Amino acid sequence: MKILVTGFDPFGGESVNPAYEAVKLLPDTIAGAEIIKLEIPTVFSLSGPAVEEGIKKHQPDVVINVGQAGGRACINIEKVAINFVDARIPDNNGEQPLDEPLQADGPAAYFATIPVKAMMQHVREKGLPCAVSYTAGTYVCNSIMYNVLYMCEKRYPNIRAGFIHVPFACGQVIDKAPTTPSMSLETIAKSLEYAIEAVAMDKAEAKASAGELH
Numbered sequence: 001m002k003i004l005v006t007g008f009d010p011f012g013g014e015s016v017n018p019a020y021e022a023v024k025l026l027p028d029t030i031a032g033a034e035i036i037k038l039e040i041p042t043v044f045s046l047s048g049p050a051v052e053e054g055i056k057k058h059q060p061d062v063v064i065n066v067g068q069a070g071g072r073a074c075i076n077i078e079k080v081a082i083n084f085v086d087a088r089i090p091d092n093n094g095e096q097p098l099d100e101p102l103q104a105d106g107p108a109a110y111f112a113t114i115p116v117k118a119m120m121q122h123v124r125e126k127g128l129p130c131a132v133s134y135t136a137g138t139y140v141c142n143s144i145m146y147n148v149l150y151m152c153e154k155r156y157p158n159i160r161a162g163f164i165h166v167p168f169a170c171g172q173v174i175d176k177a178p179t180t181p182s183m184s185l186e187t188i189a190k191s192l193e194y195a196i197e198a199v200a201m202d203k204a205e206a207k208a209s210a211g212e213l214h
């Protein structure tokens, strides 16, 4: 199995993005699966084409995009991507689309095609916190998750795809409010490794409670 794992470049005034920093720390093989690492731009119009170029070049079986979600306390495996963009800040090219669909002919939403609950359970069994999330936001991360699932449906039906959000790295929160959650890059990378391991082991989706009341 070949798994393409992408991470975004820094955005929103941060000097690093823990997503790509952690992706770089991943081993080159996880449970026998070859791991291809790719940095992609935090730009609405360029991130999809960058992933598609990676797909064409490496012909992966699975694509997992990783992004920063400052404020979350552990890695969050995203279940849903919506066909909608509402950018609170401009992206790295100054684009700030508001209230637009991502794909005029796309469905309202896609579910991840990787086993999100089995991945969560596997990370927890290894002793690290992990959650399933039911919103990837309305910024570039939701857009890449949606656009990759769209391109898989239209052009790469054999590829499975999904998205993982990661917390701030410790060094990013030193000047933020002391209650801001963070995790070491090494622990973020281990969490990602275990989540990806569940996919590499071909784990079936699990029946587990991962929902929230509000």
Ligand code: PCA
Pocket (backbone or CB within 6 Å): 008, 011, 017, 019, 042, 066, 067, 068, 069, 136, 137, 138, 139, 140, 141, 142
């Ligand atoms: N996080 C942003 C975009 C890039 C990233 O790493 C998001 O959650 O949309």
